[in-house]
Amino acid sequence: MNDPIPRNHLDDEDDLEGPAPTRPRRKGIYILPNLFTLAALFGGFFAIVMAMNGRFDQAAIGIFCAMVLDSLDGRVARMTNTQSAFGEQMDSLSDMVSFGAAPALIVYEWALKGLGKMGWIAAFVYCSGAALRLARFNTNIGVVDKRFFQGLPSPAAAALVVGLIWVMDDVGFRPAGQGDWLTWLAFGLTLYSGLTMVTNVPFYSFKDVSFKRSVPFIVIVAIALGIAVITLHPPLVLFGVFMVYGLSGYAVYGFKRAKGRPVSVIATSTDEPDEEGLHR
Template identity: 75%
Template sequence: MRKRRKGIYILPNLFTLAALFGGFYAVVMAMNDRFDLAAVGVFCAMVLDSLDGRVARMTNTQSAFGEQMDSLSDMVSFGAAPALIAYEWALKGLGRWGWIAAFVYCACGALRLARFNVNTQVVDKRYFQGLPSPAAAALVAGFIWLMTEAGIAGADVRWVMFFVALYAGLTMVTNVPFYSFKDVQMKKSVPFVVIVLIALGIAVINIHPPVVLFALFVVYGLSGYVVYGWRKAKGQRASVISTSTDEPEESGLHK
């Protein structure tokens, strides 16, 4: 019998490639001093990245190739791109401190993605272990977008950018739980009011996208610490690791 040739599923990988293009576009725009468009590129990549996995699950086209492609795309769009944009916009004015902050963010992005890949089977699906890289990228890019729209130069807020980059980067590699929204079922019917609320949300975002989007991700970027502190205060287990029998060195994460 003739052996069937192996291939890849085109639909989910098209979304992944489009997200990768968003990150690449953001870097190119930053090189041309169009930091507002660079930030928009990162946000577009974030939207497309949120769709590829859902499309794969809904069409039953998940694959190991798609998972690896998604991780590589995320590293470019949410790891390297925000670090380079932040450096070009403000951090290079700080000398060695600037590139150190940019590198810390980029390195933490890589570590976050690597840990996510190996901990997929042991983490509570309702939560992310640490700030997800798209949300971290949204904090960095959102701050740049907001300042650019306000006419504030990067040199004027370079130390603020320094701390934003460090906060976003280091929060990615913490054990703080951030709600993943993965238990939201797209196939199930919802009350009519939910659609009305979604429409209102879109309308609010369109009032002033830089302000609204940055505010939303600031709230999300702080929400994990609120959940962590609440669990600690209640004496509950704060880690999102559920079981870790194959990785004994991670036993301390259950505390």
């Protein structure tokens, strides 16, 4: 009769097999930053619904509210250490609706419809420009100088388009149809905004502004005065501010060209970009 296998030998085989595999733990979704993103998405959806009902002033307000909420979700995620890949993808999809599709549909309903094919082509150029800009931003995020955006950011482009609508609607001007000066103004501004989003023109990002540092008292006074100026006439002041910003990139581009300095915001390596490491 064969001797039974020693117990310690069986134990060694069990040890070699190792512990039973455990199911990977399902990752949850952070509520707080995604609430801001969903609220921004609702602002874009609300704007579309208002435009379909001819309430263009309310549509513009919806886009500007989405802009404020969109600027907060990322900061809230960083402050609360709740960044996630899900949040990044959700933010991009929300931006495409609120600052890509919604402004294109609003300006088409407001002015471009009377231009026929040229109208919807201009609206599509804007919408596709927003999609391309967001895709490029997501893929180049690791090699772009954080002080500047590569092309006009989509929220600012949306502010240009709906800002014009808000100002004109507030003073009682509405496009009369094909050939009207206001129709062509909206047509030109829509194309400008859409094409500027996909250029390499640098626009200041304000990302190097830290809210954790102490500032002189005069800075707080200046912020209070800025809020007071905006409340004087929100449509005109906000549109003016974003018009200046929408032109500032070309001014920076021309200034850098004149000085012989690098004008691209793309670095030559994946290291932290600096002025010496940028393409000309």
